[in-house]
Amino acid sequence: MEYQNNLFKFNLSNLHLPKSARLRSFGIYLSGALFSIGFWSLIDASIYSKTVNASDVHVTFIDWIPLICSGLGMLIVNSIEKHNLMNNNLDGQQAGMFGDQGNYVWAARVILFLGFSLLAGGLAGSFMVLILKYLMNHYTFPTLSMGVANVVCNGCVMLSCIVLWLSQNIEDEYSYSLAL
Template sequence: MSLPRSNYDPRRVCLNPFPNLDFHLGKCRRTIGVYIAGGLFALAHWLFLDVEVPSSHYHPPPDAPYDSAPVHVTFVDWVQGILSVLGFLVVNLIDKDRIKGEEAYADARAVWRTRLFLFIGFALMAGGLAGSVTILVLKYVVPSYPERFTYYSYANVSQNIAIMLSAVTLFLATVNLVPGSRKQYAVLIQ
């Protein structure tokens, strides 16, 4: 499928342009996005702490000869959340204007490195999600533990999904949708 030459921009990545969020959310787009991202990030960690605390404080009945809990939350369950948080930080510490490769940044290698770091950040988050699903299957579902123990891993998967959604929401909320706005601010400052 080819587009007419007047509508085609060879620098575009996607064939169809993304919707204009400024039109739908108005001036409060950035504020709303930051609050939603913060809420998702807090929800993610609340889900995991909701599992970690009961797991660490589980006591067997007094007449049990040994710990009757078949499984506990260990460091293996923490690793996926740590990877997702690192990916979240990498993705949202990147200068969004460098990703676009505008004329203000003439160094093509800087644009390439920025896109590589963005990929690494999303790869860290995807690795965290894949690891949490793997732990869910191998540690909790295959041995067929009772439902109260498999909830440990469901919360871990939910934590990683919420962190990914938070990272994407914050990234989209803080991206500069107005082209050349940094140049306009530089002119206003001078």
């Protein structure tokens, strides 16, 4: 292994990858950035509410429930591959616990729908926490920022999930099917 005199740990010579590989790599990094921005916005609001916040309102478990729903939805959505949703003919493969290949595709679609429902429920739940806990009680903006951080958190997690799923399921330009 040659020693390279690089300033950064990451090698930037992989910029000569095919267009789809670069797009996939960019999407995965963007998804990670969105997830970390969202997660740390809620962590920051939690730390603010326990240390600096002068009011009686604090981030409690109720504020974390939408993030838990969004995280479970992200896990479910990114567990499903795109070819399982579109592939009605599995080329003689076993269809798993469902026995029928049509049921296999149908079950993958239902599970994907449940994952997106959890993501949407997490985002809607964060809006409900913002409205019911912060806006209905007429809190001003230093306290209101904890509710806004919850909405930002779940919105970023939802966008992160969508970007990750799309970037992982990008077809390579050079990939081809050997099916007859």
